[in-house]
Amino acid sequence: MSPVHPPGEAATARAVIDENGILVHWNEDARRLLGYGPGEAEGRPAADLLVPGSPVPGPEPDGTRWSGTVELRHRDGRTLPLWLLAHHRPQEHGGAWLVVTPLGGLDRLLEDDRLLRTALACSPCALAVFDENLRLHACNEAMADLVGLPRERIRGLRLAEISGRPESEDLEGQAREVLETGRKRDAYTYRRSGGESLAHAWLARFAPLVDDHGRVCGVCVTAHDFTEQYLARERLQLVNEASVRIGTTLDVTRTAQELADVCVPALADFVSVDLLELPEEGARAGPSSVTAPVTLCRVAHQSVTPGCPEALVQPGRVGRYPASSPQASSLVAGRTMVATNIATTLTEWLEWDRARGRRVRELGVHSTMSVPIQARGGTFGVAVLRRFRRSDPFTSDDVLLAEEITARAAVCIDNARRFGRERETALALQRSLLPRSLPRTAALEAASRYLPAARAGVGGDWFDVIPLSGLRIAMVVGDVVGHGVQASATMGRLRTAVRTLADIDLAPEELLTHLDDLVTRMSQEVGLEGASGEVGATCLYAVYDPVLRRCTLARAGHPAPVMVPPGQAARQIELPGGPPLGLGGVPFESTEVDVPEGTVLGLYTDGLIENRERDIDTNHRLLCSTLAGSAAGPDSLDDTCDRILHTLLPPGGVPDDVALLLARTRGLPSAQVETWEVRADPALVATVRKQVVRQLDLWRLSEAVFTGELVVSELVTNAIRYGEPPVRLRLIHDDTTLICEVSDGSHTAPHLRRARTYDEGGRGLLLVAQLAQRWGSRHTTDGKVIWAELSVVSEAAADPGQWPP
Structure with a gap:
């Protein structure tokens, strides 16, 4: 640690104390302050300079700095209360404390207004001083440039009088609050200062000016330009908002409208979203496959003006755009295109579409940006952003922001289209599988x-x-x-x-x-x-x-x-x-x-x-x-x-x-159901057939007598021969069907087989299958049921006036 002061260093009493508390360095200013020469102080314990019993403040929590007021002994015996600042400096063999305190010689420098005036004049920070009546007392050149008025002309004016903008009344109110309370305040504003073409973000810091008696006698205002930080934060917030607001549903139109809503007014005054009309279901256009003129369908738009009077094409309408249009040029190139001073840069397009040209001139549209909507190698459309109320043109940062937001929307649009195709496929499959x-x-x-x-x-x-x-x-x-x-x-x-x-x-x-x-x-x-x-x-x-x-x-x-x-x-x-x-x-x-x-x-x-x-x-x-x-x-x-x-x-x-x-x-009337118990005797089959014939005549189903008699005969014969008691026969009919059911106590299911030429049996079920519309068997808790359905048209159905008999 060098005891030599750099040239022009302010007068400072300086001492170095090692880890053992021994003074190892004592400069000339320290001698002038306490009266001890370097030879008398160096090598002594630093504690010898303290007044016995005086308190010593402890170091700060990190142990690297210490500050406070202590009582020191002068060489002539006087007690001097001094504010000391000590820094811990690590050394090769341990560490040491550098102790410093300013000397009164600086008062002379502060009294010299020249240095202060030079500092204010050259300071990059805009600074102004207002008196207790909040009238401008003085300001530096940076503040005058910010205001855009000469310093000598605005001295004595109030802040609101200098600016003349509505928001300056709020700033003056905050300055008055600082004047009354004596507490500092910060204010943020985004505005265009005098003579500037672009708005900037400003941090205004208000600090009270206090005299020797503790009275607030004025307010000091400093202005700091933090436009870059402000815009970066706004862009980050907009991207975050886009991730939340875009893609809330799997609907293409809703997603496109969300894209337009997010960009207005944060990025543009008017935004339109147009999608390509795909030639066939499931097609995916690539950037290289788009050629001019381009056919686009307007899906969504948004404006800072209620009702979107700027729009010449309404949602759902189709338009054709030539190669000179921002839409076609962006889609064909596959990248974002920005045009400023539209009246001169897009002359060909505006002359081709005269209605659009008149609207551009009426609104004063001066800047446009067209961003292709692309995701997963496919191009789905284009988003066009326009500015006419905001005076600043689109910047490179605006392009990056628009591309980021549009890319998010493109993924959501692609997802929505994929979902739509899958949903239509699933719905078509679902409806085809449900009963017609x-x-x-x-x-x-x-x-x-x-x-x-x-x-x-x-x-x-x-x-x-x-x-x-x-x-x-x-x-x-x-x-x-x-x-x-x-x-x-x-x-x-x-x-x-x-x-x-x-x-x-x-x-x-x-x-x-x-x-x-x-x-x-x-x-x-x-x-x-x-x-x-x-x-x-x-x-x-x-x-x-x-x-x-x-x-x-x-x-x-x-x-x-x-x-x-x-x-x-x-x-x-x-x-x-x-x-x-x-x-x-x-x-x-x-x-x-x-x-x-x-x-x-x-x-x-x-x-x-x-x-x-x-x-x-x-x-x-x-x-x-x-x-x-x-x-x-x-x-x-x-x-x-x-x-x-x-x-x-x-x-x-x-x-x-x-x-x-x-x-x-509906219930089937008991008159349309008849049941018989059949004893397991093949000789009784003929009797059963006669009972069936009488019942069918009673039901006026004469056309079904022959078929019904034959089917019942075969089913009853099989049940008696191969089944187990009890055997039951049940006939059921409605207007179009006669059902013959024969049940028995066996659980063995019947099998249809083809009899050989010389077989004496085995043709019963084959005959039933030929005569009946449907036949089959079902198991019950106590056996099985063999049934056959015959198609009939009863006489009562043919002549409703004769039924019931």
């Missing part, structure tokens, strides 16, 4: 509705009505977990499986068990293929018998159905919940309920009652009340479906797919 129309049966009247999700991808909701043997009818509603094409494809596989399992007349709980095994295998297949996610679904399966007027239901994690018996209130059918399909290993249970004729059944997916508008319980009560009111009135089931959807679903679209199936049950 519901079958007309004697068991019930049915109506249905399917609504895809408004914003999320199409799900795998489905419904079906499946005719079964014995005029029974199966109703099914299901919901596949997930969305998109995969969910729709899974739904198609499950619906096909349900129809196949229903065709073999499985009980509801058995059908769900087989369906659960299928979903488990599908989930395993997905895992083997490396796809993410698992396959899962819920399902409700119900079988209604119009003869017994009973319904058997089972569900797998699906909402329970609602029923409205005639003249009664709507209620939920209580049945075991069951686990969702795909869990495996958990049995399902079924429930049987009596269903009077005219009962309305409501089956639905969870999208109908789960939304953000209301809770599930409230929606369920609304469903029951709406269903009950419509069932009691003259509304058809189609009208009831529409009323339920209108009442329960939010107006902005459903967040999840909705499937709704309504059915009004």
Whole structure:
């Protein structure tokens, strides 16, 4: 540590104390201050200079600096209270403390106004001093340049009088507050100062001026230009705002409008977003494939003026842009294009489009920037930003900011287009897999509705009505977990499986068990293929018998159905919940309920009652009340479906797919059903045939006598010969179908086979298959049933006035 002072260094008393507290250096100014020469002070403990008992302040928390007032002894015995400043300086062998204090000789320098005036004149910081009446007392050249007026002309004016701008009144109010309270204040403003063409960001610092008596006698104002920091912060904030505001939905138009909204007024006075019209679905134009003239569709625009009067093209309209236009030039080049002084730089385009040229001149548009909307190697359109109210042109920083915001929007637009294509594909697949129309049966009247999700991808909701043997009818509603094409494809596989399992007349709980095994295998297949996610679904399966007027239901994690018996209130059918399909290993249970004729059944997916508008319980009560009111009135089931959807679903679209199936049950009169007990005696087959002929004559089904007699004969003979007692025969008919059912106590299913030429038997079921429209068998708890359906037209149907007899 050199004891030599640099040339021109201010007079300072300086001493160096080592780690042991010994004075190792003592300069001449220290001698003048305390009277000890260097030879007397150096080598002595520094503590010898302290007045005994006087307090010594401790070092600062980091241990590198120390300051405070201490009492020192002068050589002549006087006590001198001095403010000392000590810095810890690390050395090669330990460390030392450098102790300094200013000498009174500086007072002479401060009294010299020349140095102060020179400092104020040359200071890059704009500075002004206002007196206690807030009138300008003095300012330096930097402040005069900032104001744009000569110093000698504005002296004595108030701050508001100097500026004349409305915001200067607020600044003067803050200066007055500093004058009254004696506390410093900072103020921020973004404005154009006198004589400047561009606005700057300024930090104005107000500090009170206090005299020797502690009275505030004026205010000192300094102005600091922090435009670069301000603009950087504004750009960062705008980029952050864009990341939040752009891409809130998977809708192309909404995303384009969000892009325009973010850029106005932060970046431009008017913004238009135009997208390319792609020649075919799924096409992706690249920068090199765009040629002029360019056909663009206006998707969105925004302006600082309400109503966007600057727009010549309205959203949804298509326009053609020549090579001289900013839109085409930017798209063809594949990069951002900036044009200033448009009246001269874009003359060709404005002459080609005279209406646009007149509008540009009327508004005073002076700067335009066209940014291509590009993402993932594709070009989707162009965003054009214009300035006419803001006087400053677009800068290179504005270009980078616009490209960053547009790039974010481009990704969102690409995502929205991809989602739109996938959604249309999934929706087309979904609708193709759902039933086009519901079958007309004697068991019930049915109506249905399917609504895809408004914003999320199409799900795998489905419904079906499946005719079964014995005029029974199966109703099914299901919901596949997930969305998109995969969910729709899974739904198609499950619906096909349900129809196949229903065709073999499985009980509801058995059908769900087989369906659960299928979903488990599908989930395993997905895992083997490396796809993410698992396959899962819920399902409700119900079988209604119009003869017994009973319904058997089972569900797998699906909402329970609602029923409205005639003249009664709507209620939920209580049945075991069951686990969702795909869990495996958990049995399902079924429930049987009596269903009077005219009962309305409501089956639905969870999208109908789960939304953000209301809770599930409230929606369920609304469903029951709406269903009950419509069932009691003259509304058809189609009208009831529409009323339920209108009442329960939010107006902005459903967040999840909705499937709704309504059915009004019908009962088959007992006069249209006849049952016989048949003893296991082949000789009684002829008697049974005679009974069938009499019954068909009684039902006026004479056209079906021969076929019906033959089919019954074969089925009864097989049951007696190969089955087990008890054997029963049941005939059921409606206006178009005669059903012959023969049941026995054996669980062995029949098999259709082709008899050889010389075989004496084996042709019974083949004959039944040739004569019947449909035939088959189903298992029951105590055996099986073999059935055959014959097509008939009764005499009563041909002449309604003759029926019933």
